Amino acid sequence: MTTRCTWDSVDAYLLRVLYTLLTEGSVSRTARRLNQSQPAISTALRRLRELTGDPLLVRNGNTMTPTERGAALLEPARQALASIESIVVAQTRFNPAASRRVFNVATPDYLDPALLGRILARFHELAPQAQIVFHSFSPAQDYAGALADGRLDVVIGNWPQPPEQLRLTPLFDEEVMCMMRESHPLAGRPLTMKNYLEAEHLAPTPYSVGQRGVIDLHLARERLKRNVVAWVPYFSMAPYMLLESDMLFSCPRSFAEHYARCLPLALARAPIEYPPMAFYLLWHDRAHYAEECRWFREQIVAVSRQTQRGNNRALPETPTERRLPAAMM
Numbered sequence: 001m002t003t004r005c006t007w008d009s010v011d012a013y014l015l016r017v018l019y020t021l022l023t024e025g026s027v028s029r030t031a032r033r034l035n036q037s038q039p040a041i042s043t044a045l046r047r048l049r050e051l052t053g054d055p056l057l058v059r060n061g062n063t064m065t066p067t068e069r070g071a072a073l074l075e076p077a078r079q080a081l082a083s084i085e086s087i088v089v090a091q092t093r094f095n096p097a098a099s100r101r102v103f104n105v106a107t108p109d110y111l112d113p114a115l116l117g118r119i120l121a122r123f124h125e126l127a128p129q130a131q132i133v134f135h136s137f138s139p140a141q142d143y144a145g146a147l148a149d150g151r152l153d154v155v156i157g158n159w160p161q162p163p164e165q166l167r168l169t170p171l172f173d174e175e176v177m178c179m180m181r182e183s184h185p186l187a188g189r190p191l192t193m194k195n196y197l198e199a200e201h202l203a204p205t206p207y208s209v210g211q212r213g214v215i216d217l218h219l220a221r222e223r224l225k226r227n228v229v230a231w232v233p234y235f236s237m238a239p240y241m242l243l244e245s246d247m248l249f250s251c252p253r254s255f256a257e258h259y260a261r262c263l264p265l266a267l268a269r270a271p272i273e274y275p276p277m278a279f280y281l282l283w284h285d286r287a288h289y290a291e292e293c294r295w296f297r298e299q300i301v302a303v304s305r306q307t308q309r310g311n312n313r314a315l316p317e318t319p320t321e322r323r324l325p326a327a328m329m
Contacts, residue, residue, distance in 0.1 A: 016034065018056070108158075168282050176252070179266075201229065204231070205231040
């Protein structure tokens with residue numbers, strides 16, 4: 001009685017034996033080529049004959065000749081093995097110098113512009129034909145969905161609870177600094193708690209009505225309140241607005257230092273011990289094993305870590321994926 005051949009009856013080993021028998025026309029040569037014993041190959045051939053209901057190979061003198069059915073299976077077997085190999089064999093090594101890929105990364109506007117410039121410079125040096133697109137990012141956006149469907153490759157930011165389905169690695173921590181114009185009455189001397197709370201403050205616009213940022217949430221837990229007199233939707237607007245007023249603006253240190261180098265602004269440490277802002281790199285499982293995406297993440301991590309070493313706030317050289325609480329401005 002002939003055994004019916006079903007899709008789950010044939011494994012990669014049987015396919016390899018079938019293809020080699022059909023091309024070699026010999027059990028002994030097939031055994032040597034596959035580093036198997038002759039009895040093992042004979043057993044596999046018997047199994048193949050049972051599954052297909054055909055001899056597959058018949059003796060012709062000292063050799064074996066494929067039957068009509070056997071000859072017809074040669075090309076399908078070759079294609080099946082090629083498909084299996086494409087699944088299990090590692091993909092071709094990514095060559096950034098020859099790549100024309102477009103990489104998409106979302107960042108908040110309070111990230112240090114100089115850091116983005118250094119990321120871009122390294123990227124362009126190593127992948128001169130590829131492109132990088134920076135997208136705006138806020139917690140109100142569906143960044144998890146954009147990572148899942150490939151619209152984004154990575155997201156840089158800080159947030160309280162990243163989605164569980166996303167991978168994460170820490171980049172750096174930022175302390176909160178106060179920024180003001182150079183001629184501000186409080187410039188040039190340490191801020192006291194009283195001066196800080198009574199001063200006029202510029203704050204980032206909340207993402208939703210009634211929501212408070214991490215600064216005001218922390219102050220509320222300490223039963224304190226600052227004097228916020230204006231709200232700004234974009235961090236990059238704040239430094240220029242400070243030049244025309246006596247307001248203070250609390251922001252990440254690297255952001256403050258960048259604009260203090262470019263504009264007549266003064267910096268001061270906050271008299272309140274705010275929790276550090278922890279920045280992370282996020283990506284989805286769909287891009288975790290892709291060679292080009294891994295290379296892209298490595299460049300961002302390398303530049304971020306190098307920048308932090310230069311600021312004497314280094315993190316470990318080897319990134320470790322973990323999930324930590326973070327603060328969102």
